[in-house]
Amino acid sequence: MSVYELEEKEKTVKYFKNLLHSDRLPHSLLLYGGNVEKLETAAKYLAKILNCENPPVKGETGGNLECCDSCSSCRRIQEETYPDVYWIRPESKLRQITVDSIRELIREIQLKPLEGKWKVAVIVAADRMHQNAANAFLKTLEEPPAHSLIILITIEPHRLLPTILSRCQKINLTESDIQQINQFKDFLQQIASLILGSGKEVLGRYKLLDLLVQKLNEIRDGVEQNISSGSPEKRFKNVEIDSQVLEKWQKEAKSLIESEYRRQRQELFKAVQWLFRDIWLQTIKDSQQLLALPELADYTSKIANKITPEDAKLNLEIFEDCQRLFFTNVQEMLILEVTLLRLQF
Numbered sequence: 001m002s003v004y005e006l007e008e009k010e011k012t013v014k015y016f017k018n019l020l021h022s023d024r025l026p027h028s029l030l031l032y033g034g035n036v037e038k039l040e041t042a043a044k045y046l047a048k049i050l051n052c053e054n055p056p057v058k059g060e061t062g063g064n065l066e067c068c069d070s071c072s073s074c075r076r077i078q079e080e081t082y083p084d085v086y087w088i089r090p091e092s093k094l095r096q097i098t099v100d101s102i103r104e105l106i107r108e109i110q111l112k113p114l115e116g117k118w119k120v121a122v123i124v125a126a127d128r129m130h131q132n133a134a135n136a137f138l139k140t141l142e143e144p145p146a147h148s149l150i151i152l153i154t155i156e157p158h159r160l161l162p163t164i165l166s167r168c169q170k171i172n173l174t175e176s177d178i179q180q181i182n183q184f185k186d187f188l189q190q191i192a193s194l195i196l197g198s199g200k201e202v203l204g205r206y207k208l209l210d211l212l213v214q215k216l217n218e219i220r221d222g223v224e225q226n227i228s229s230g231s232p233e234k235r236f237k238n239v240e241i242d243s244q245v246l247e248k249w250q251k252e253a254k255s256l257i258e259s260e261y262r263r264q265r266q267e268l269f270k271a272v273q274w275l276f277r278d279i280w281l282q283t284i285k286d287s288q289q290l291l292a293l294p295e296l297a298d299y300t301s302k303i304a305n306k307i308t309p310e311d312a313k314l315n316l317e318i319f320e321d322c323q324r325l326f327f328t329n330v331q332e333m334l335i336l337e338v339t340l341l342r343l344q345f
């Protein structure tokens with residue numbers, strides 16, 4: 001097992017242990033976070049605990065609390081060849097989860113487990129479920145057969161239909177992201193207070209644009225300073241350097257600066273995205289415990305009161321579009337302006 005998996009396991013254990021300990025394992029779980037691979041690992045881990053043949057730890061009522069990771073069941077669950085753990089992923093070029101594959105899943109989950117104690121169905125990228133597929137699924141999601149567990153995985157939970165969302169217990173596995181956004185907390189608070197203070201008028205949007213541009217300039221300056229202070233040009237400043245070599249160094253430094261700037265800009269926008277995700281969560285009943293920025297709950301709940309859940313969802317999509325556009329040739333300023341003008345608040 002890799003270090004990465006171990007680290008992931010630790011986090012996941014915390015969430016699952018509570019559920020397993022109390023014998024309160026829900027019928028359907030939604031695992032969400034920033035990384036599909038990690039979410040799949042978590043789903044496999046839970047499926048292994050439920051079906052392990054030699055569980056190292058058992059609860060008072062006899063349920064497994066840990067898996068051995070080496071028995072035949074554990075190994076086959078890892079390889080996705082275990083008959084009682086059923087996987088579906090988006091198909092075809094459209095990356096859709098079709099109504100046919102959902103019907104197949106429903107059939108599959110009605111059958112008694114072949115080998116293990118639990119039937120587990122994992123739907124990867126559940127947000128790609130076609131509307132018909134989602135509708136076909138609601139009844140099973142609400143009343144799944146005994147000893148079955150449905151796990152939905154998504155990195156974009158707001159794209160799920162509210163009817164699906166409300167039927168799942170949600171587990172947020174994005175702790176590392178949360179640590180990362182802490183560095184932008186003050187900035188996010190500034191954004192939140194600006195949104196709260198401005199009405200629907202355009203002026204508020206441009207104030208927000210100013211704030212973002214200022215922050216991006218700050219980031220670019222920092223990156224430039226960092227990279228040029230370590231450049232060979234600086235290190236050999238007392239030596240005469242061939243102009244061609246010098247030119248090559250300058251070119252290299254420029255592309256280094258650009259790529260580092262883009263990376264940090266992405267981090268910043270991810271953090272802003274979290275703020276908008278919190279605002280969206282605040283429009284949903286009983287979702288407060290899932291906030292990424294509980295310190296800003298006061299702001300996000302007040303903003304949420306000003307908009308509809310649909311608007312909050314739309315804002316998240318607008319920010320996703322914005323981040324996708326950063327990977328194209330469209331000018332940064334234009335992307336920011338369009339993004340801010342589209343936002344609903």
Ligand SMILES: [Zn+2]
Pocket residue numbers: 051052053054055067068069070071072073074075
């Ligand atoms: Zn095992």
